[in-house]
Amino acid sequence: MDLGIRIEKALDVALTKAEGADCPPGLAAALRYAVFPAGHRIRPRLVMAVSEACGGSDPDAADAAAAAIEFLHCASLVHDDLPCFDDADERRGKPSVHRAFGQPVAVLAGDALIVLAFETIARGVPGDARKLGGLVRLVGQAVGAPAGICAGQAWESEPTVSVAAYHRAKTASLFAGATAAGALAAGADPLAWRDLGERLGEAYQVADDISDIAATSEQTGKTSNRDSLLGRPNVAHEMGLDEALALLDRTVVEAIAAVPVCPGQAQLRAAILLETKRFLPAGLVRTAA
Amino acid sequence: MDLGIRIEKALDVALTKAEGADCPPGLAAALRYAVFPAGHRIRPRLVMAVSEACGGSDPDAADAAAAAIEFLHCASLVHDDLPCFDDADERRGKPSVHRAFGQPVAVLAGDALIVLAFETIARGVPGDARKLGGLVRLVGQAVGAPAGICAGQAWESEPTVSVAAYHRAKTASLFAGATAAGALAAGADPLAWRDLGERLGEAYQVADDISDIAATSEQTGKTSNRDSLLGRPNVAHEMGLDEALALLDRTVVEAIAAVPVCPGQAQLRAAILLETKRFLPAGLVRTAA
Numbered sequence: 001m002d003l004g005i006r007i008e009k010a011l012d013v014a015l016t017k018a019e020g021a022d023c024p025p026g027l028a029a030a031l032r033y034a035v036f037p038a039g040h041r042i043r044p045r046l047v048m049a050v051s052e053a054c055g056g057s058d059p060d061a062a063d064a065a066a067a068a069i070e071f072l073h074c075a076s077l078v079h080d081d082l083p084c085f086d087d088a089d090e091r092r093g094k095p096s097v098h099r100a101f102g103q104p105v106a107v108l109a110g111d112a113l114i115v116l117a118f119e120t121i122a123r124g125v126p127g128d129a130r131k132l133g134g135l136v137r138l139v140g141q142a143v144g145a146p147a148g149i150c151a152g153q154a155w156e157s158e159p160t161v162s163v164a165a166y167h168r169a170k171t172a173s174l175f176a177g178a179t180a181a182g183a184l185a186a187g188a189d190p191l192a193w194r195d196l197g198e199r200l201g202e203a204y205q206v207a208d209d210i211s212d213i214a215a216t217s218e219q220t221g222k223t224s225n226r227d228s229l230l231g232r233p234n235v236a237h238e239m240g241l242d243e244a245l246a247l248l249d250r251t252v253v254e255a256i257a258a259v260p261v262c263p264g265q266a267q268l269r270a271a272i273l274l275e276t277k278r279f280l281p282a283g284l285v286r287t288a289a
Numbered sequence: 290m291d292l293g294i295r296i297e298k299a300l301d302v303a304l305t306k307a308e309g310a311d312c313p314p315g316l317a318a319a320l321r322y323a324v325f326p327a328g329h330r331i332r333p334r335l336v337m338a339v340s341e342a343c344g345g346s347d348p349d350a351a352d353a354a355a356a357a358i359e360f361l362h363c364a365s366l367v368h369d370d371l372p373c374f375d376d377a378d379e380r381r382g383k384p385s386v387h388r389a390f391g392q393p394v395a396v397l398a399g400d401a402l403i404v405l406a407f408e409t410i411a412r413g414v415p416g417d418a419r420k421l422g423g424l425v426r427l428v429g430q431a432v433g434a435p436a437g438i439c440a441g442q443a444w445e446s447e448p449t450v451s452v453a454a455y456h457r458a459k460t461a462s463l464f465a466g467a468t469a470a471g472a473l474a475a476g477a478d479p480l481a482w483r484d485l486g487e488r489l490g491e492a493y494q495v496a497d498d499i500s501d502i503a504a505t506s507e508q509t510g511k512t513s514n515r516d517s518l519l520g521r522p523n524v525a526h527e528m529g530l531d532e533a534l535a536l537l538d539r540t541v542v543e544a545i546a547a548v549p550v551c552p553g554q555a556q557l558r559a560a561i562l563l564e565t566k567r568f569l570p571a572g573l574v575r576t577a578a
Contacts, residue, residue, distance in 0.1 A: 022454060023435030027443035031434060079400065084392035103373035104446050107396065108439045111368065111403060115433030118407040122425035129418035136411035136425065144404030145320060146312030150397045154316035157393050165311060 003048045007041050010063035011070060014120040018112060030101040030109040031116075034074045039092050040278055043178045044070040046200065049271050050182030050193060053264035061131060061185035064124020068117035068139055069178050075113035076149045076174075078106055085153070086226060093221035114143070125185075134184050142177025149174060156232075163233045171208070172201025192260045199255035200272070206248045207279035209236040219281035252276045292337045296330055299352035300359060303409040307401060319390040319398040320405075323363045328381050329567055332467045333359040335489065338560050339471030339482060342553035350420060350474035353413020357406035357428055358467050364402035365438045365463075367395055374442070375515060382510035403432070414474075423473050431466025438463060445521075452522045460497070461490025481549045488544035489561070495537045496568035498525040508570035541565045 001009075015035055019028040044066035051062035081088040081096040082103065088096050098106035118136060125132040143149045152170025155161045179197030180190035211220050212227050213236050227234040236244035255276070256269045290298075304324060308317040333355035340351035370377040370385040371392065377385050387395035407425060414421040432438045441459025444450045468486030469479035500509050501516045502525050516523040525533035544565070545558045 018434040020435035022458070023440055024443040024447050026446050027434055027440060075400075079396055082396065084396065102446060105443055107368055107371065107373065108443045110400070111364075111432075112434040112437075112439040114400060114403045115429050115437070115439065118425055119429035119433065122422045122429070125418075126422055127418050129414075129416050129421055132418055132421055132425075133411045133415055136407055136421075140404050140408035140411070143400075144408065145307040145316055145401040146309035148401075148404070150401040150404065151312055151316060154313040154394055154397045157315050157391060158313050169311070 003045060003052070004038075004041065006059075006063060007044045007048065007066055007070070008038060010067040010120075011035055011044075014064075014067050014071070014116060014123075017119075018116050026101055026105050027108055027112065030097055030105045031112060033100060034078050034097050034109055034113065035071065037092075041070060042204070042275065042278065043073055043174055045275060046175065046178040046197070047182040047185070049268055049275075050179050050196075051186045053259075053262045053268035054183050054186035054188040055263050057186050058125075058131075061125045061128075061135070062182060064121050065135055065139070065181040065185045067124075068120045068135075069142075069174065069181060071113045071117040071120065072139065072143045072149070073174060075110040075117075076143070076153070078110040078113070080153065082106060085156070086230065088223055088226075090217065090222055093218075131184060131187070134190065135181055138177055138180050138184065138190060142173045147173060148177075166233075167202070167205050168198070171205045172198045175201035175204065188262065196255060196258045196260070199251060199258050200276070203248060203251040203255055203276055204279050206235055206244060206251060207276075209234045210241065210244050210248065211281055211284060213237055214241055215281050215284045219284060248279075292334060292341070293327075293330065295348075295352060296333045296337065296355055296359070297327060299356040299409075300324055300333075303353075303356050303360070303405060303412075306408075307405050315390060315394050316397055316401065319386055319394045320401060322389060323367050323386050323398055323402065324360065326381075330359060331493070331564065331567065332362050332463055334564060335464065335467040335486070336471040336474070338557055338564075339468050339485075340475045342548075342551045342557035343472050343475035343477040344552050346475050347414075347420075350414045350417075350424070351471060353410050354424055354428070354470040354474045356413075357409045357424075358431075358463065358470060360402045360406040360409065361428065361432045361438070362463060364399040364406070365432070365442070367399040367402070369442065371395060374445070375519065377512055377515075379506065379511055382507075420473060420476070423479065424470055427466055427469050427473065427479055431462045436462060437466075455522075456491070456494050457487070460494045461487045464490035464493065477551065485544060485547045485549070488540060488547050489565070492537060492540040492544055492565055493568050495524055495533060495540060496565075498523045499530065499533050499537065500570055500573060502526055503530055504570050504573045508573060537568075 018031055047066035047069055048062055078097045080086055081091055082098055089099055121135050145151050147169050155166040176194045176197035179193040183193040184190040217224050256272055259265055259269050336355040336358055337351055367386045369375055370380055371387055378388055410424050434440050436458050444455040465483045465486035468482040472482040473479040506513050545561055548554055548558050
C-alpha cells in the first residue's frame, strides 16, 4: 500500500477510537478537524520511509509510530495557535481550532491528541516490551520536557533564549523522534538515526523561515510574516532570501549524506530529496528566484 | 517504605528527568510548582494500596503507575484553572499555575506533564510488554477521549449534558484508572478492579460537591461555591447537606463492598475507610453537623 494511504488509514483508525459513542460531540469534531484533511504529513512520511529503508519488518509498529508523531504535531499546532501563543486565526487554509470550536475545546483537543498518540503506540506494538517502551520514550523525549516541543515553545516565554536550543527543541526534536522511531519500529538502532532527523529538522526550519517572509498566506495556509510580528528570529530575514535558499540546499545535502547504512539507503536518499522540495510551498522558489 | 514517601520519591525522580539542563527555567519551575508540595495524593495512594493488596510483586511498576496518575491529575488541574475554563486564581492554597507563570507556560506545563506520565510508565515497566501496554492503555483511557478527563471537561462546552456521563468522565474515570493500574502493576486482572474505582470516584464527587457549598476557601485551598458561580450541577445543593452526607456514607460503604477478593482484602477495606475520610476537608463534617 502507498505510504500516504497507509498514514491516512492509521490516523483514521486511531481517531475513530477516540471519537467513541461516549465522546462529547464538540470534542470529537475538533479532534477530526485538527487532523484532517491532510497537511503535508512530512513527519509521519519520514517515520514510514525510514522504517521501510530499515527493512519494514513491522508495519503495524511503523503505522502506530507515524500516527503518534502526526497526532503530536497536530496537538502542538492546536495549542500553538491559541490566543496566549500565536493567536493565529488560520491553519492549513481554514480557521484554527479555537476559532472554529472555542478555546476550551481547543485546549482539550490538544490534550486528547497527546494522550491518543501514546495509546496508539501501545495498541500498535502489543508484544515487544523493548520496542514499545523505546517508542514511548523516544516520542516522549521529542515532545515533552526538557528538550521536546513543549520546551521549545516555552523558550518563547524566557527573557534570554539560545536560538539554536529553541529551534532544536521546537522543530528538530520531532524530526529526530520521527527518524529514530521509524528505525526502532523496524528493529534497527534508533540512536544511529537521530542525526538525519536533526538535519532534516534544521532544513525544515530554514524553509519555514523562508516561507514566512516570502510566501503568501494563500500559499502556506497560515498568516505570513508571523516571525517579525512576534519578534522571533528568522534566518531568511537575517541573511537574505538568496543566502537562505543556498543554506537550505546545503542542509538538505548534509541530511542526505547522514542517512545510515541500511537495506534501502539509496531509495531513502532519493525520497528525502523529493520530500524536502515540499518543505517550501509550491511556486515559492520560482517567485523568489 | 511508607506509601506516602514512596509516592513523593517517585514523583521527584520522574520530575527531575523533565527538568534536565536543557529545560527552559520557567517551564521547569512550573512543572515542580504544579506537582509539589503534595496535595492529598488520593489517586496515587489508591494505585499503591491496590497494588499492595494484590501482592505488591512489582513495586517499580506500581511507583510508575502512581506517579503517572498523579502527573495527569496535576495536568488536569493546571488546564482546568486556565481563564478559558474555571479562571481560578488559587489552587492548593497558592496562586494557580497561570497566575504564577503566565498562561503560555501553564498550557505547556500541562502538556509536558501528560507526556511525562507516559514516559514514567515506560521507564518503570521495562521488560513486560503486556503490563506496559496495558498500563499505557488504561491510563490513556482514564484521561483522554472518548470518556476520560478531557471528555469530562469537554462536556462543559456542550449545550446538553448527561450529568452522569459528565461526572463519570471528569472524576470517576481517573479513580477507575487508578484501581485498574494498581492491580495490573501487581499482575492482577485490571478489569475486576474498575468497579471499586468508579464507586470511589462517585464518593469523591459527592464529597467535592459538599465541600464546594459547605467549606471555606481556607479549608479547601481553592475558591468556594464555584459550582453555582459556573452553573454546574451540585448534588449537595440539590438534595441538601444532610442528605448529601448520608449519600457519601452509603457510597463509601458500597465501594468497600466492591473490593475484589485479593491477598490484602481486609487491610485495603480498612485503608479505604480511612482514606475516604480525607475526601472532606478537616473540620468540615463538624461544621456541617
